[in-house]
Amino acid sequence: MDALPDFAQLQLHFGDHVQRRYEVIRPLVLLGDRTAAQRAEETQMHPETVRDLTRRFRQHGLLGLFPEHTGLLSPSRGKQVPEAVVEELTRLKALYHGFRYRELARILLCKLEYRIDAKTVKRLWQHSAVPVQGELPFGDYHHQATRTQARLQVIKLYYQGWKKLSISRVLHVSRPTIDRWIQRFEAEHLAGLGDKSSSPQTTTRKAWLPLMSAIYHLQKRHPDAGRFRIWSLLANTTISERTVGRVMALNKQVYDDIPHVARLQPKKPPGPHPYKASQPHQYWFIDGRMMDFAFDGVRWWSILILAGYSRTILAGALAPSEAS
Secondary structure: OOHHHHHHHHHHHOOOHHHHHHHHHHHHHHHOOOOHHHHHHHHOOOHHHHHHHHHHHHHHHHHHHOOOOOOOOOOOOOOOOOHHHHHHHHHHHHHOOOOOHHHHHHHHHHHHOOOOOHHHHHHHHHHOOOOOOOOOOOOOHHHOOOHHHHHHHHHHHHHOOOOHHHHHHHHOOOHHHHHHHHHHHHHHHHHHHOOOOOOOOOOOOOOOHHHHHHHHHHHHHOOOOOHHHHHHHHOOOOOOHHHHHHHHHHHHHHOOOOOOOOOOOOOOOOOOOOOOOOOOOOOEEEEEEEEEEEEOOEEEEEEEEEEOOOOOEEEEEEEOOOOO
């Protein structure tokens, strides 16, 4: 049985005009397998009537099938909203219900180049019916064929006017990830959407010229200090004492005015120690050095007595002068 007798037989079971109008547009809104002109020929109606009923149903749902009671929504200036705008809003409503009205207006402007007020978008959105059949044209972010394709989908939606929050909820991807892909795309274009290693390519340099200069001046003021002492005087916790030691060794090779710099000369054979102890308490030694701090403006001395045989500290004291 062809379409025309089928529709003619269905008319015998219609109870009111709403049922008849819905049956006229049902293949267009559900199946989409024919045009309005073809459906008008099958139902012996005018094509503009079929188009008008289809447009009203997509905007108002079943209320749109009461033409004598329902009017089409139009902007406040009296300009009718194009059908492509209504179809795009219907498509977006099938994808996600959390759009903001200003966001929808921006999406329509970016995609259809149609400027519309957010209040008009609100009225169209609230009065439009939710499509029965609506599948996402793109899958979840984590179910794309490749990561590059998934990241490109994020970029496309962002430049079509979508807010980052909407992209995050529709594609199930976090906001920081969206921010990172947008920044990489703006900096490197499509090349920035590929997979990259997160490990650093070069080690962080810590021995810059200001640090080397500061250690150089400390070496001149404290010629007997080692790397631990210089590191404590430097008071910089971002570098280690090993880094200070390497810089000190480099400074000694560069600067000749640092005390105790080894000169390139033939090495002499070591001579015998004049006070080498051969038994306990044969020799005692006194070690005296000035402290780095002062009490009441006076820098005190540290005086230690060491055993020459066992190198043990026998006694020690703080004195205001070396001759105390």
